[in-house]
Amino acid sequence: MARHEMPAEDWLLEVSNLACGYGGESVVSDISFALSRGDIGCLLGPSGCGKSTILRALAGFLPINSGEIRLQSRSISLPGRTLAPEKRRIGMVFQDYALFPHMTIAENVGFGLTNLEKAERRKKVDELLDVVHLQDLANNYPHELSGGQQQRVALARALAPEPTLILLDEPFSNLDADLRRRLSLDVRDILKKLGISAILVTHDQQEAFAMCDQVAVLKSGALQQWDVPYNLYHEPANRFVARFVGQGGFIPGKALGPDAIESELGLIQGNRAYKWQPGTLVDVLIRPDDIVYDPSSDLRPKVIEKTFAGTSTLYRFRCSEDTEFEALFRSHLDFHLGEHVPVRVEADHLIAFERTA
């Protein structure tokens, strides 16, 4: 069954035409998306696009100006009616961990469980420390833990009251790249094992793709596309998403038919049909992995930039002033600046937009 045909009760979170902001002004508007139970969603976009603002509205810290937020089919935010944060059953994990420094790890995790008997609380804390693999550090203090360990404590503390939804606000941004990648996969595993839904805020596309089932790409307070990572990459809704998600750039071309474009890189054909008239001027998206090295090719663009990245090298090629593009080759294919290299386009997914100016 397609997602849009799902009955309303299967959505965990529904955001409809949301507008909210500060001092009566909206900094985000017309935001609509829905998350099904157990899924991890993401708000992805450049700095200042409104990710944290939407997260604050979901948490109940910010009233909304129009639209509605529903959690488990229950309205939690309407203009003039905001269910208090503590009544939403939503947990939060922040970038700076926000652990209590004078409490042990076990006490931090058990902080929100005051309604439980002592023995029951201890059992629950042990279970959660087990889930985040920190049983051995129960009696340590936060400053004795690494950043990654502290973030797992923060997650365990947020999970303790058994929330319906967890909000993760740039939770890995204080960590180095390697730990970031490992911890994001760890957190995904933990949430999936427990069947807990989450919304992650990040401006790191790799993190969004590795961790999330659905991603919202935002620009200047407006939702550009809400989709699975694969579609964002292969079927971006507009130029902004095409550029923001993944690497690559546009080259000029002319439509020959619904699925064929003539360009300086030759005829580019794909599996996606457009409604263009033959002769329409378009911009075609070329990703670095769309270009392959082919010694028999007559197309021989010039290397104008080269970035060595260990197992691969990113090249920037120029055919003419209007047509430049990038290609990623295994690093044993070593070309020098100014060299003319035989290449060919091998793109399954033809992504192009009609030229507007």
Ligand SMILES: Nc1ncnc2c1ncn2[C@@H]1O[C@H](COP(=O)(O)OP(=O)(O)OP(=O)(O)O)[C@@H](O)[C@H]1O
């Ligand atoms: N408390 C506030 N009062 C007034 N304006 C604010 C407030 N917080 C954020 N803004 C403005 O709202 C807009 C969106 O900010 P927001 O923090 O939601 O962006 P973001 O996408 O989370 O950015 P970043 O990735 O840098 O954290 C920005 O223009 C910002 O200046």
